[in-house]
Amino acid sequence: MNPLDNELRSAFRQVEPPPDFAKRVLSCIQATEQKPGWRQALVSRLASRFKLARSRRLRWVTACALACLIAVAAVQYRRYERRKVEGEMARAQVMLALRIASDKLNVALKSVERVDRGQPPERARRKSSRRMEHL
Numbered sequence: 124m125n126p127l128d129n130e131l132r133s134a135f136r137q138v139e140p141p142p143d144f145a146k147r148v149l150s151c152i153q154a155t156e157q158k159p160g161w162r163q164a165l166v167s168r169l170a171s172r173f174k175l176a177r178s179r180r181l182r183w184v185t186a187c188a189l190a191c192l193i194a195v196a197a198v199q200y201r202r203y204e205r206r207k208v209e210g211e212m213a214r215a216q217v218m219l220a221l222r223i224a225s226d227k228l229n230v231a232l233k234s235v236e237r238v239d240r241g242q243p244p245e246r247a248r249r250k251s252s253r254r255m256e257h258l
C-alpha cells in the first residue's frame with residue numbers, strides 16, 4: 124500500500140468522542156441562544172422606553188425618518204452635481220483664458236523677434252501697407 128493511503132486511513136478512522144461531548148455542545152448552543160445580540164438589546168431597550176414595540180406608531184416613525192433621510196440625500200446629491208458642473212465650467216473658462224493669453228504672448232514674441240532681426244513690427248508694416256492701398 125501507498126504511504127498516503129495509510130495516512131488517509133488513519134486520519135479518517137472513527138474515534139469515539141469523550142463522554143461529556145454532547146453536554147458541552149448542547150450547553151454552547153443554549154448559551155448562544157440565550158445571549159441577545161447587540162441589535163436585539165438596543166431595539167428592546169428603545170421599545171421598552173418609548174413603548175413602540177410592534178406598533179403602527181413605530182412603523183410610521185420609521186417611515187418618516189426614512190423619507191427625511193432620502194430627501195436630505197437627494198438635496199445633497201443635487202448640490203454635489205451642481206458644484207461639479209460649476210467646476211467644469213470654471214475649468215473651461217480657465218482653459219479659454221490660458222489659450223487667449225498664449226496667443227497674445229505668441230504675437231508679442233513674434234514682434235520682439237522681428238525687431239531683433241531688424242524688421243519693422245508687424246502692426247507697423249500693416250498700417251503702412253494699408254496707407255499705400257488707399258492712395
